[in-house]
Amino acid sequence: MKLRSLIPSLAALALALCGTALAPVPAHAQGLTLDVINGIPSAIPITVVPFGFESAAQPPSTDVAAIIRDDMVRCGQFRTLTGADIVEHPTHAGQIHFSTWKLLKQDYLVIGRERDDGNGQVRVEYELWNVTSQKKMLAGAYNALPEELRGVAHRIADQIYQAITGRPGAFYTRIAYVTTTGRGKDMQWSLVVADSDGHNPQVVVRSRQPLLSPNWSPDGSQLAYVSLESGDSAIYIQNLATGQRRLVSARKGINGAPAFSPGGRRLAMALSFGGSPEIYVMDLATGKLTQLTHNLSINTEPRWLPDGQSIVFTSDRSGKPQLYIKPVDGGATARLTFQGEYNSNSAVNDDGSQIAMMQGIGNVYRIAVMDRKLDNQVRFISPGPLDESPSFAPNGSMLLYASTGGSGVGVLYEVADNGSVRQRLSLVNGSVQSPAWGPYRIPPGPLARQPGVSYVAPGSAQTPSPQAPR
């Protein structure tokens, strides 16, 4: 409940920044602009020293150290030194003066260097040091093309995050969202996939009719979404690499709210061909539909628990929308939410212990997170007044949600699961809505090779000593 008293100050800060922070014009027309809204002083201090460039050639334009630094800050668990506060610039272990970083009250230090490695490739070497123990926790290297360096930076940030917190990082992930431009008859919708920090946006579909509710397949290769391009709603699954798509359901009435099962073989959805929206589960191999709810109210927004055994959904069977849970193979329905007038739009974290939702009280709709390990205690992580569509990063450390401002313009926020740091992703000339955070691009654990990027295992690194986040 301490968080509650924090909310007004969060809101005030956000408003202050909205007023003053002029969004820089992005290089790409579709690009989102990212502003960090606030931070907390109790976060873990880590310095990411600018990486050295050790070849005669022109250094690549991507600043790997800056991307790592931004990742550490936006997850809400770290704070970093920037600019002139980074008083020394070691790029090799032998150049580190630990006394300097102790004086600056830093717990961790990241150093690195890059060099031209031939064939247009850049070699990036990095090390993570514990300032107190003066021990190396992590070291590794990547060979990559210049355009792959942002991805490399996110992967290094993931390893640093894991070495310090013990949890896998989720920076090297993607997000999907819908943008709208124009108004009235000129309105246009685009379904876009971008890096988790809003960079590298790629349009998946464009339409003159609404697009909504993108949902990732667990392997990240496909998106299910709702399109009204035919005049009424239909559910499609589209392969992101090939662009091929499959019409999954275009029955009479609503075809909405698709959600892949954790194994990716089934798709839950809301269909109203029987009269009112009900939850169905489709076997994607056979197309066979199984009806999960039988109720004359609105039943929608199914979300799978990680074990694939139960589905959380929204229903207004009791008068107002509330969240319910039901086993997929039949069984009793249980109501999950009792606090707040309007609860919908749920999202489930990686271990099923946290359920985020849109909670409305009066005319204020905020993102609330229910902790199933703490007697279903609910905490608010957004200030409102019109926040919706929460989704968790695959490691559960952050949430992505949409927010509508006073002039009806939609923006996205990424917020740490403790509510401490929020950053805004906005479009210069349009609205952003319906976000969905994608899965890990590389499964946590040993790093898989990806075409074009080679990873050199940290041979000389000492055993990382995981430390619980503060």
Add this chain to the structure above:
Amino acid sequence: MNTVARISLAALLCVGLAACASKQEVKPTPPPPPPPPPAPTQTAPVSNGKFTPADLNTNACLIKRSIYFDFDKSNIKPEFDDIVACQAKYLVDNPGARVTLQGNTDPRGSREYNLGLGERRAKSVEQAMEALGAGADQFTVVSYGKERPICHEMTHACWAKERRVDIVYTKTE
């Protein structure tokens, strides 16, 4: 009929109130003014009692094609009974006519729930018109939920404009 009943009820109330008030007064008061005559809303067809496609653009009732709703509600409010009735009569008079009922919601609440709410509103209008004799095959229902806003301010006045069903004729006879 409904309108007439309501007007006479209003007139009765006026008389009653005036009577109560006059008891307090010593001096005799002038009789209450007669109720204003009903506004000349031309809801009935002129010619043979049946609406024709030409009436769609001229008839004072038929030109109204939007029904508005309260927040998170789908019941048709009494002030829209006349519109529902004249549009239903048009569909009865012109069995070949087809309409699409487009359900919309204000931006509060989640997108998918609002798709359901928009559909529920459109179906509520369909049922009311069918109860007045229109045929089920004359309707197509589509819900836009909150996806197609026409007003972009976060105000109650703006939201009231969004919570509606638009009646769109796709075939007039």
